[in-house]
Structure formats: structure tokens, C-alpha cells
Amino acid sequence: MLDIKWIRENPEALDEALSRRGAALASAEIVRLDEERRDHLRRLQDLQNRRNEASKEIGKAKASGDAARAEAVIAEVAEIKHAIQDGEETERRIEAAITDVLARIPNTPLDDVPVGADEAANVEIRREGGLPNFAFDPKEHFEIGEALGLMDFEQAGRIAGSRFTVLKGGLARLERALGQFMLDLHTVEHGYEEVVPPLLVRDEAMFGTGQLPKFSEDLFHTTDGRWLVPTAEVPLTNLVRETTLDAARLPLRYTALTPSFRSEAGSAGRDTRGMLRQHQFYKVELVSITAPEASADEHERMTRCAEEVLKRLKLPFRTMVLSTGDMGFGARKTYDLEVWLPGQNAYREISSCSNCGDFQARRMAARYKVAGEKQTRFVHTLNGSGVAIGRCLIAVLENYQNEDGTVTVPEALRPYMGGIEIVGKAA
Template sequence: MHDIRAIRDNPDAFDAALARRGMSSVSSQILALDDARRAKIHAAETAKAQQNRASKEVGAAKGRGDEAEFERLRALVADKKAEIARLNDEAQAEDRALHQLLLSIPNLPHDDVPAGEDEDDNVELRRNGTPRRFNYTPKEHYDLPAVKNGMDFEAAAKLSGARFVVLSGAVARVHRALAQFMLDTHVEEHGLTETMTPVLVRDEAMIGTGQLPKFGEDSYQTTTGWWLIPTAEVTLTNLVADCIVEQSYLPRRYVADTQCFRSEAGSAGRDTAGMLRQHQFEKVEMVSVVHPDESEAEHQRMTRCAEAILEKLELPYRTMLLCAGDMGAGARRTHDLEVWLPGQDRYREISSVSTCGDYQARRMNARFRPEGGGKPEFLHTLNGSGLAVGRTLIAVLENGQEEDGSVTLPEVLHPYLGGRTRISAEGELVR
């Protein structure tokens, strides 16, 4: 959500920022609605003043026996009452139209976000780790002998259709271990508060974080009106919706492991093999709610939290700064972490960490009261994957694969697996 006052003050800058996202100018449409709304409000106030004056004069006319003036004034009061009601209705309609238009407009990119249209224009910030050299052609995760018995796409298709998977045995246990490891690390080392939230939410929650009204086709809605969350960003961020918190309450840092649901609209034909792109998946999500002065430092801190998970798992990755055209609608700046997948011989996204400024807070009406008093101000919100569990599983399996068909697992997971260190070629967890 955008501050209408900022658009009034500098419409050209607003349009220029949107142009970096590949959008056409929209400030003239916004200001036309705003002007019409304000004009109707002013006209209603003027009519109200006229009504009040006429109401005062009605009694005086009656008292002096001026029946003609009495009737004229009484009719004027009635006319002004109807005029005020009409103008207020029209102003409310203009206000709703303006609100809906503002809700549909993405966040403005930060000044340091590079120009560009798509992922080809993203900028690499750094790399960590060296991709392993194989003396054979590495396989993709779903072709590994150690995995085949524990990753069943046919059973999932029978249950639910395409882009679902049934995990079992060693593969399911490693998947669970990864989520547990991520949560423990974020809670014990990064100071996040573990949180359990619903996966069904109302319209207001989806609007608050920007999934609605424009991107409803990307999510699933039940017949009773609830939405299945596409990410725990929705629930964690909305914990402060319609709140005014004390500044001393900040920062708030949450982490949750949830099932997530996405329709993958517009991704037909992409990543159809394996479990890289699923309709239902598990993700450990981080959300921070901070004072505006702290949001820049918090973005760097959250990025390091996600990077630390990959480093502990000894997975090679690179950190990318997304260009304006490749960012999500709610972000001012986004860092993507891309993990190396030897089966694909390329880096693939495993986490997005974004700072949203006050964009979501305005949509949610989430504010804080400054220390020492003063008018409440809008909070800043940030979110990031820490990490996508299924994609991390893919990376662990592919990077740990051995020529005999087994998989060597990262040392940091061994305590979560009862000391077992590998998945054998037969699909069993072994020491």
C-alpha cells in the first residue's frame, strides 16, 4: 500500500519507480480519483454548513410568522440533507476505488535495486563453497538409487494429481530432520521465536501481505472462503495487523515450519520432473517486524540467517540481488539464495529474503508508538525462507550422491538421524 500524500507530493518520482518494474504511469489515475474524492468531501462539508445555517434560520422565520420563508428554509434543509447523503455516497465510492487501485500497485524498488526485466538481469553479490567435482555424470534427485523407493510421484498422482509427492522411509526422515535442524538453528543461534500458525486464513490476511487482490490465482481458496497459505509470511506478518505496539516491543522475529500451497499458475511446463516445483510443500519461514530505522540492517541479518543454514549443510550457493523486474510485488529489495544442484549443473533458488518497508504495514494498519510519545508510525516488515525444506532435501541428496547409488548426508544432520550418516543404495539409513 502506498502513501497517497507521497504520490501527491511527487507523482513523477512515483511513476519513475514503477517504470523500473516495467509498469506504465499510474499517478494521474490515482490523483484523479483522489481529487474527485476530496472534491466530494469538500462539497459535502459545504452543504452541511449551509444546512446548519438554514436549520438555525427555520425557527426564526417561524417565530416572526414568515410562512413563505419558513417553507423555503425547511425545503432547503431537506434538499441539503439529500445532497449531503449523495455526496458522501459518491465520496465513499471514490475512496473504495482509490483504495482498490492502491492495493493493486506493487511496492517501489529501493534505489540500489538494479534495473532489469527478469532473472538474467539479477546481480551476483557473492558465492560460498565450491561445487563438487564428480568422476561420473551426477544424477538428479529422483533418479538416485537411494531415493527411488522413498519418493513416489505415481502414488501422489493417484491421490492428488501432478506436482505432488509421497515421501517415505529414509527420505521422509531426512526431510523431517532438515526442518527440525533449521528451526533449532534459527531459534537457538539466530534469536527467532518459534511460532505455530494456521494454514487457513481470511481475505484480510492475504490482502495484508499482498497476495490479494491481484494474485489470487496463485493460491487456493476453499469453498468456505478460507485461503490456504502460500507461505507462512502471511500468518506471521499479520500477527501485528491492526495493532499499535510500543517501540520497546520491537524488533519481533518469528520463525515457523508450515505446509504451503501454491497453484503454480503460469508455470506450466516448468520443472515438471521431480519435486522442485510442487503444489504442496514445506517451508521454514522467517519474518521480522522492526522499527523503520532498523530495516536495512535487518535485511542483511536475515540474509545471513538463511546463508548460515546452507553453510552448515555444506551446500555451495550464491547470493543474488534481484533486479526490479524480477522482484515479488511486495518487496523493496530481495536477496535470492541459489543452491548448487549437480544433477541440473546449475544454481537454483532455495530462499528469497525481502525487505518490504512500510508497504505491508500500511495494508495491515500495523503501527508502533514511538518512545517518548508522538503519533503512531507504520512498522517495517521483512520476510525470508529459512529454507524451503523440499528444495533443501533435493540439494542434500544431489550434492551427497555417490557413484554406488548411496547418499552421504551432512554431518550437522547426523544427531537428528540417530547417528546415521548415509542413505544406502537400497534406501536405508545407515551409519
């Protein structure tokens, strides 16, 4: 959420930023509601001042024996009381309208973010690893998995419907190994603290990270009013909601391996084959909580941590900075890692690392305080995939496939696979 004081003082800057994102302009509505609120508060203050004065007049009238005057002023005070009560209800209505408008405005992009309407304007900033050269036509991951008898979409469909997968045997173990490998890398070498968070969260948590109210159709809602997390970003970032941190504790770095649940609303017909776009998938998430002056460097660091996963697995990838039109709602700058998939002959996104500035912190009331200072400040929050495990499994299958249909296990994963070097057909 953006600072309404900044919007009031810089309406043109807000509209210019929203224009770069291709979003609807919002300054006029915000300024109008803000002026309405401020005018209304002044009227309420005038009523309260008059009530205080009238209360004194009642005492004076009674002391002087002027009963008629006292009764008249008492009647006036009663009317003022009702007017204040009505005014407080109006104030709540205006405040709710302001909050609703602010909650639907996306974050403003940083100046160095490329301007563009969509992914076509994204800019590649580096590339790692040479593309594999096969002596055969490489297959897509679902062809490999189904031929091995270890990936079953029909069984999953009978159990849960479309966009689910059943993994068995060596592929189930390979997916588990990927998660363990990533957690060990991020906790032991990169300094993230492992967390096991709730997978069901309240409205307030979803609002805090920006999924609500704008993106409710992308989420799964439970019958008791909770939400299945679309990413561990939600519970990890909300660990600091409604808190004031000691500046000396920053940065905080959290990681978690959790399932993620997404309705994939609006994606009909996209990536319907295989595991690329699922309702349920595992992901290792990275979240950082920093002071404002440290968030830009932390963004670069987080991205390098995610890149290291792909480097250790020796998977070719490229790093892109997303354009203003392709960034997520809460981000002010985002790097995407795109891994090479030989079966598709294309790079596909496997991680997004975003700097959200104080956008989420304002929604969560997450602050920090420097020793010796009275004033508190909003923290900056960052999140990234470190990385999406399902898509990483896809990349391993396609980049490490063999002509006989087996899959070579990357060296970095062999300790987590009990020394198994080849995943072959189900027995």
C-alpha cells in the same frame, strides 16, 4: 501499499520507480481520483455547512411566526439530507476506486537495486563453498529418490494429481530432520520466536501481505471463503495487523515451519519433473518487524541467517540481489540464495529475503509508537525463507549422492536422524 500523499506530491517519482520495475505507470490515475475525492469532500462539507445554517434559520423563522419561511427551509434541509446521503455513497465509491488502484501498484525499489527487466539483470554479490567433484555422472534428485524406492510421483498423482510427491522411509525422515534443524538454528542461535500459525486465512490477511487482489490465481481458495497460505509470511506478518506496538519491543522476529500451497499458475511446462515446483511443500519462514531506520540492517541479518543454514549443511550457494524486474510485488529490495544442484549443473533459488519497507504495514494498519511521542508510525516488515525444505532436500540428495545410489547424511542432520549416516534403498 504506497502513501497517497507521497504520490500526490511526487507523481513523477512514482512513475520513474514503476518504469524501473517495468510496471504500468499509475500516477495520473491516482492523482485524478484523489482530486475527484477532495473536490467531492469539499462539496459535502459545503452541504453540511448549509444544513447547519438552515437549521438555525428554521428556529428563527418559527420564533418570528414566519411559518411559510420555516416550511421552505425545512424542505431545503430535507433535500440537503438526501444530497448528503447520496454524496456519502459517492465518497465510498471513490475511496474504493482509490484503494483498488493503490492495491495493484507494486512497491518502489530502493536506489541500489539493479535495474533490469528480469533475472538476467540479477547481480551476484557473494559465493560460498566449492562445487562437488564426482567420479561419476551425478543424477538428479528424482532419479536418486525413485531408485531408492523412497520418492514416488505416481502414487502422489493417483492421490492428488500432478505436482505432488510421496516421500517414504529415510527420505521422509530426512525432510523432517531438515525442518527441525532449521527451526533449532533460527530459534536457539538467531533469536527468532517459533510460531505455529493458522494455515487457512481470511481475505484481509492475504490483502495485508499483498497476495490479494492481484495474485488470486496463484492461490488455493476454500469453499468457506478462506485461503490456503502460500507461505507462512502471510500469518506471521499479520500477527501485527491493526496494532500499535511499543517501539521498545522492536524488532520482533518470528519463524514457523509450515506447509505452503501454491497453484503454480502460469508455470505449465516448467520443472515438471521432480520436486522443484510443487503445489504443496514445507518451508521454514522468517519474518521481522522493525522500525524504519533498522530495516536495512535487519535485511542483511536475515539474509545471513538463511545463508547459515546452507553453510551448516555444507551446500554450495551464491547470493544474488534481484533486479527491479525480478523482484516480488511487495519488495523494495530482495536477496535470493541459489543452491548448487549437480544433477542440473545449475544454481537454483532456495530462499528469497525481502525488505518490504512500510508497504505491507500500510495495508495491515501496523504501527509503532515511540515513548513520549503522540504520533504513530508505520513499521517496516521483512520476510525470507530460512529455507525452503523441499528444495533443500533436493540439494542434499544431489550434493551428497554416492555412486552406489545411496545418500550420505550431512553431519549437521545426523543428530536429527538418530545417528543414521547413510540413506539407502527401502527394505
